[in-house]
Amino acid sequence: MxxxxxxxxxxxxxxxxxxxDAESHFARIEDSVPDRRHRTAQHEIIKDIKSILKHARKVGEYDAKIDAKADESEYIYVEDVENVIKDFEKEFKVFNNILDKLSxxxxxxIKRYREEHHSLEKAKEVLAKAGKLN
Structure with a gap:
């Protein structure tokens, strides 16, 4: 590789x-007293979403560099890499469903942040372009 x-x-x-990490923060929100938002956990989830976008951009950049070097050297996916990507896709879908179900x-x-910034959607687009998310 x-x-x-x-x-x-x-x-x-x-x-x-x-x-x-975000899923553990969701658990904190769910365990908190009803009708009282757990602001620290919400803030941490927003930071996690920003980080996901940051690393998704890196995946896209590396994908372009791998394609550029494809002619120079052979690039072969190992089965382990494919399994990691499949697990990652499942996690991403579950995470997105949890975000959608938030009251x-x-x-x-979190909902206000998503409406204003669309970070997770941008990350999905970058990962889809890189071929890491279907």
Whole structure:
């Protein structure tokens, strides 16, 4: 695997970690007192979404560099890489479903952030262009 391939895999791994971090923050929101928003957890989820977008851009950049070097050296996906990407796709879908199901009171700041910034949608577009998300 080329150096860019390893970097791309690390970026995908970081996205998966940020998704799992966000899911643990969702648990904090769900466990909090009803009708009281858990502002710290919401803030952390927003930071996780920003980080997902940042690492998605890296995946896209590395994908372009891998394509540019494809003529120079052979690039072959290993089965392990494909499994990581499949797991990542599942996590991303679950995360998106959780975001969609947030109630207005529980996730007010998160919903407002998503409406204003579209970070997760941009990350999905970048990853889809890089061929890492279907």
């Amino acid at each position: 080329t150096d860019y391939s390893k970097r791309q895999l690390k970026a995908l791994d970081r996205i998966s970690k940020k998704i799992s 207005d009171t529980d996730g007010y700041d």
